[in-house]
Amino acid sequence: xxxxxEKRIELTVPVARVWRALTDYRExxxxxxxxxxxxxxxxxxxxxxxxxxxxxxxxxxxxxxxVQPEWLFSFTWHPYAIDPDTDYSSEPPTLVEFKLTPLPxxxxxxxxxxxxxxxxxxxxxxxxxxxxxxxxxxxxNISQHVGQTR
Amino acid sequence: xxxxxxxxxxxxxxxxxxxxxxxxxxxxxxxGKLSADPRLSISRLAEGSALTRQAVTKHLRVLENxxxxxxxxxxxxxxxxLEPAPIAExxxxxxxxxxxxxxxxARLKAFVEE
Numbered sequence: 001x002x003x004x005x006e007k008r009i010e011l012t013v014p015v016a017r018v019w020r021a022l023t024d025y026r027e028x029x030x031x032x033x034x035x036x037x038x039x040x041x042x043x044x045x046x047x048x049x050x051x052x053x054x055x056x057x058x059x060x061x062x063x064x065x066x067v068q069p070e071w072l073f074s075f076t077w078h079p080y081a082i083d084p085d086t087d088y089s090s091e092p093p094t095l096v097e098f099k100l101t102p103l104p105x106x107x108x109x110x111x112x113x114x115x116x117x118x119x120x121x122x123x124x125x126x127x128x129x130x131x132x133x134x135x136x137x138x139x140x141n142i143s144q145h146v147g148q149t150r
Numbered sequence: 151x152x153x154x155x156x157x158x159x160x161x162x163x164x165x166x167x168x169x170x171x172x173x174x175x176x177x178x179x180x181x182g183k184l185s186a187d188p189r190l191s192i193s194r195l196a197e198g199s200a201l202t203r204q205a206v207t208k209h210l211r212v213l214e215n216x217x218x219x220x221x222x223x224x225x226x227x228x229x230x231x232l233e234p235a236p237i238a239e240x241x242x243x244x245x246x247x248x249x250x251x252x253x254x255x256a257r258l259k260a261f262v263e264e
Contacts, residue, residue: 005244005247005251007251007252007255011259012263017262022258030261031254031258031260031261079247109258113251116244116247
């Protein structure tokens with residue numbers, strides 16, 4: 001059983017455009033939904049408040065590992081760090097890597113996240129809680145919408 | 151969360167132990183045999199493989215400690231069976247994170263291609 005996740009996505013824009021969307025902290029924040037406080041610099045930590053609806057009370061911290069222009073951007077973080085009262089800094093982080101390859105039609109982006117095997121026991125439960133909460137807030141949205149249009 | 155707990159006695163799962171237990175090809179093959187044929191003895195599990203009974207026993211101990219298999223005594227034999235919960239649980243954990251990446255990358259695609 002693999003302790004990593006790999007995602008591939010083809011984008012119809014040049015590598016340079018994707019690179020900017022990944023490594024410009026404001027652009028990253030727009031699609032990732034986090035208000036980062038500063039730029040990505042190799043070896044440095046960046047924090048930012050999550051802007052994803054329902055999770056605005058959370059602060060996300062990443063430690064930039066590698067910035068190799070138009071080829072590799074990577075950081076470590078604590079996945080599912082959803083309890084604002086918990087200090088996750090002592091836990092082993094997972095590594096997130098974005099790799100870019102030019103295609104005739106645009107860009108191939110491969111994202112991997114690895115290192116889940118080292119996560120402590122109790123964190124798995126939080127992952128479930130987060131999914132459950134995600135679903136229940138979706139259901140609330142739907143019921144509100146239905147209530148308004150009735 | 152009581153429905154997520156492993157069967158009696160095993161306590162809470164350690165994902166690292168489950169990943170490590172399932173990360174070995176020999177142990178994965180034992181899990182494969184047990185999923186096809188529940189409740190096998192050590193001799194049956196060693197059949198058709200190059201493994202000694204001792205080697206099988208050692209691997210089963212790792213799987214049992216991780217909560218992936220359970221054992222019971224039947225006369226003079228010990229029978230092993232698969233505990234489906236840990237494997238399903240780890241898969242669900244990774245699926246949850248995987249779905250989050252799908253959403254984030256769909257937003258990235260919309261963002262750069264707009």
